[in-house]
Amino acid sequence: MCLLNRAQLFAVKLLLSCAVLVFAAASTSALAQSEVGLFKTLAGVVQVQRAGASAEAQVGAPVYAADVIVSGAESSFGITLQDNTVLSGGAESEVRLDNFRFDRRRRAGNLQATINRGSLAAVSGHLSKSAPDSMRFKTATMTLGVRGTEFLIEVGDSGAADYAGDNVVLLPDLGGGVGNILVEADGGSVEMSQPYEIVEVDAAGKISSFIGDKLAIIGRFCGLLDALPPRSKIYLFYTDDDGAVAAESLGMLKALLSDIKLRKAPELEIAGYTDTVGSEPDNDAESQRRAERFALKLAAEIEQAGIEAVSTEVIGRGERSLLVATADEVAEARNRRIEVILR
Structure with missing residues (x-):
């Protein structure tokens, strides 16, 4: 009998994983069920709703397309997706990953997500740079087409009587540059391209844009930004x-x-x-x-x-x-x- 040491076993598992990935890529149904990322940071209570069941999130556990991630009070989560996009959700947030496809060889595909309530921070990866509109986020009042940038989204509870609307903040990257975001709402559209630019969309779909205060934005969203996983x-x-x-x-x-x-x-x-x-x-x-x-x-x-x-x-x-x-x-x-x- 031939016994393998740990390094050899790791290598065998690695090659088998590659074979599985190739097989999965050949099947649309398999691709739809494949994992799209991993949980990297967690605080408080975070639940994952999947296929009609709910389970507590765990660091290192996979995230799948169509997952709904729900955080409790004083809770947060951070996810790294396979295209190097990193996301974090703040307290009392609900985020659904509607669709994720990523071709590693071409570094192309698409990401679609819906933020039902709460807050989300995002640092875009390969997908937002591959083609216009390959990375899209939706709320009750607006749709965002993201092109190579970092941003924050804050979403009110659209079912609440005091629902006032949603807003998005465009952030500079580590080098100080920014990409752009096309925000579309019933009341029109705005293309964001300035650091700390804020677009607000009220419950009626009216859209407005202005430059926010850097320190006020960082202070308000520091917990959300801290929940972001390390960048690739x-x-x-x-x-x-x-x-x-x-x-x-x-x-x-x-x-x-x-x-x-x-x-x-x-x-x-x-x-x-x-x-x-x-x-x-x-x-x-x-x-x-x-x-x-x-x-x-x-x-x-x-x-x-x-x-x-x-x-x-x-x-x-x-x-x-x-x-x-x-x-x-x-x-x-x-x-x-x-x-x-x-x-």
């Missing part, structure tokens, strides 16, 4: 043909292993890339092999570092997202790389 980080590696880490990337490996230890319910996405020599299908296949070889080496490093097995997915992205722009059929060593995303 990207680590760049170069390897030999067997997937072993090149000397120039050893420092990056040390940083990755250290950061994994600091994350709650860490997830890894390992993406392989090629240069533009060869056909697109051939490069997709070669980059997949490159990523799988590296994944096996990384599994051993994770084991050796004393870290519990980490949820890992592997994808070959071929000649997409070139690190160094070149024409077709140009050999460029810096494009033949591995990128690891830590969520």
Whole structure:
């Protein structure tokens, strides 16, 4: 009998997970039932309503499309989605993930969510950058088309007698830049593009826009912002043909292993890339092999570092997202790389 050590078992599980993902991607019904993210932060009482049943949320537990997440008083939750979008919900909130589809290779798909009441903070990921209107949020009074940005939504209880409406706040990213949000309501539409811009929509659908006070906004929503999970980080590696880490990337490996230890319910996405020599299908296949070889080496490093097995997915992205722009059929060593995303 052949016995496998923990690193080998991890590697086998990793490859089986990749096979399951490929099979699921081939089936629309399977895709609809697949997990779309994980709970990363929780405080107080948070319930997940799924398929007619309700259960308490847990850190590290999966989130599925069509889930309804409900938080109690003095409660909050934080979720990381597979496209690197991070969401948090504040006290007495109800959020439904209506739809989520994400093609890892093309980094395209869509996200649709409804905020029935409470508050939501969002830092958009790949989807909001892939195509206009690929990321949409709805409330009782408005629909948001999100394009590469960070924002807050505050929603009143539309069933309450004193319901006054909803509002959205556009936030700058860590570098100070902003994307934009198209807000549509019965009374018209507004495209938000300024830091700390606020759009309010009243119960009748009347829409108004103004620039809010930075300190007042941060003070009011500090608890909601604190509930956001850590943002994803990207680590760049170069390897030999067997997937072993090149000397120039050893420092990056040390940083990755250290950061994994600091994350709650860490997830890894390992993406392989090629240069533009060869056909697109051939490069997709070669980059997949490159990523799988590296994944096996990384599994051993994770084991050796004393870290519990980490949820890992592997994808070959071929000649997409070139690190160094070149024409077709140009050999460029810096494009033949591995990128690891830590969520």
